[in-house]
Amino acid sequence: MKTQLLADEILNTMNLRKRYGIFNNNMMFLLNDDDKALASELQETCIEFDEKIGGISGHNNMNLYDHFSWAGKHGLINRTNDYPHRDDLHIGMKAEIIRQWTMDILNPQLSLALGASVLAINPIAHHNEGRENLRKDLVDLLDGNKIGCICITEPERGSDAVNMTVKAEKADDGFIINGIKCYNTNSPAADIAVVYAVYNTEDPRGTMVQGVSHKAWDKGFRAERIGIPSVPHIQIGKTIFNDAHIPADYVTGDDGKGYEILFEGLVPERIGIAALNVGQMWGAFTIASIYSTLRKQFGEKILLHQAVGMSVLAKYHSRLMAATMALLKLAETYDEKKDELAGLPPTMNPLVAFASQMKEFTSYLYHDLTYELMHAMGGTGVTDQTLMPYYQGVSEIAEVVGGTRNVQLLIGSRTINTMVKMS
Ligand SMILES: Cc1cc2nc3c(=O)[nH]c(=O)nc-3n(C[C@H](O)[C@H](O)[C@H](O)COP(=O)(O)OP(=O)(O)OC[C@H]3O[C@@H](n4cnc5c(N)ncnc54)[C@H](O)[C@@H]3O)c2cc1C
Structure with a gap:
């Protein structure tokens, strides 16, 4: 500090x-x-x-x-x-x-x-x-001897990630990738990138590929850091694939298999982001709860001023407990059911909807909770004497990483349609 x-x-x-x-x-x-x-x-x-x-x-x-x-x-x-x-x-x-x-x-x-x-x-x-x-x-x-990143998003394809424009071309050994990805967390510091591309932009689902590229290769990827002030220590990049060769040994999905893997990855990714949101809310809550029981104003712990203790600390504590219990239940359900449900199309797999719902709900709560708890700490909340500003920073990007609220709610609205049809 x-x-x-x-x-x-x-x-x-x-x-x-x-x-x-x-x-x-x-x-x-x-x-x-x-x-x-x-x-x-x-x-x-x-x-x-x-x-x-x-x-x-x-x-x-x-x-x-x-x-x-x-x-x-x-x-x-x-x-x-x-x-x-x-x-x-x-x-x-x-x-x-x-x-x-x-x-x-x-x-x-x-x-x-x-x-x-x-x-x-x-x-x-x-x-x-x-x-x-x-x-x-x-x-x-x-x-942790190598650092990884995932390259899905492109400058012109964010929420509409499936309709990607980064091209793959078949080679004698594997394929060659050309194009630019962006917002790839870690990519400027990463050694290894898992990248998606398509052979035919008119048929992304049928031709999507996935492969592993190494920065150290002559024909690997390179990355330039972009500025995201809310997470100053994390390197997030524009990732450039210029005739990047992915040898067959490093191809993880070819000829449309990339599309299946993209969806297979979204459920654990979104549960993971929801878990991170909940864990970081606990990080912020533990700091604010200590502060509010030690800091005195007007001769009283600030926790005992109702506007701090009830309207902020207790209110967000109850929301955080509810989110925690829901997430633990989702984790148990995922462990029990993931193999049984793996073959279902995304619209029929309840885990896809649960993961999106939990991601959407916890992202908003994280942002709301951190703003309130940070300001329940007055000036101290915004200084570098605690981790609180870093929680506030990550909470700023919680909505957009892993897909914005509208993408999660789009999945939710399709689930409602399926539920009504099934009933
Ligand atoms: C800090 C950070 C880290 C990230 N890490 C990674 C990473 O590691 N790898 C990776 O590949 N990507 C990563 N991303 C990218 C992230 O997944 C995208 O930013 C996100 O999917 C949104 O895409 P976009 O930014 O292009 O916004 P857009 O898609 O342009 O969306 C702009 C607005 O339009 C809304 N919108 C778009 N389509 C619809 C629709 N059909 N209906 C209603 N509303 C809609 C959105 O909700 C949003 O409010 C990261 C992003 C950030 C900011």
Whole structure:
């Protein structure tokens, strides 16, 4: 921080152990013993890390990309995919959510950047079919020795992502990609990009491909950072594919298979973003709840002024608890039903709708909650003495990442149509 204004007592009480403690007490009856043991193990690793980087000053000056290998070593990048080279980690959507929330309370931007690498991990984990090169990429990404990004959006194709214009052309070995993608989280810092393109722009569904490109290759991708002031530590890019060759060994979906994979990835991606929104709300809430019980004005803790305690803290606490319970239920449903529902078309698969609904709901709540809690902390809320401004920053982009509210609500409106027809 530039200059400390907070009293030592308040600053010291806002330590990470205390913040995890408040979160854990809220989870007391929502998590089972195994979940709590996992949370506690991951939290201890993060507390050690936080002390090592020097607390808030370390977070303010962080180069996120220096810490991917630390996160990977501790299984803090992903818990939904099996690790080909490790069998000591809990895997599943519930374990992933606990990992996610642990990271969200530690550092919201690091957590988001790791999440974008996971978007490259997911398709490689599911479509490497005995290919050693892809298996190596998967291990490198899970271990955080390489950084990944996903390239779907284009300058002229955002919400209408399926109708992409970036072209693929068949080559003797794999295909060649030409065109520009944009808003790709991590791409300026990334080693590996998972990219989508089409052979025929008139038939994107039937000709969509997906492949893996390496920046280090002669014919790989390159990226230029774009400015997104609300997340100053995350590198988000314009990603350029100029005769980028994807050898057959790195093709994860050809001749329309890319379209299937695009949709297969959207459900875990949107549940993941919803989980991040909820975890980051806990991060913001733990800070504001400590502050409001220690800060006094007019001779009273500000929590006891009804306008702060009831109208803000208690109001958003109740909304956050409701979102948390809903998300945990969705994670359990996903773990139980994903294989059974996998073959259904997106309009018939209830997980597609649940994921969109949860993403839309939590994104708006995250923004609303953070604005209110930040201002319940007065001037302190906007300074660099706590992580609050970083939560506020991520909450600014929560709506647009993974598709805006209208895209999620479009899916929701089609679901209503299907439900009525089915009934
Ligand atoms: C910080 C950040 C990180 C991102 N990370 C990635 C990433 O890692 N990889 C990646 O590929 N992309 C990424 N994106 C891109 C993101 O998915 C797109 O920005 C998003 O899908 C919206 O596309 P757009 O920006 O082109 O907006 P547009 O599609 O142009 O939308 C503009 C407005 O029109 C509305 N709209 C559009 N179509 C309709 C419709 N049919 N009905 C009603 N309203 C509509 C939208 O809701 C929005 O309000 C990221 C974006 C940001 C800002």
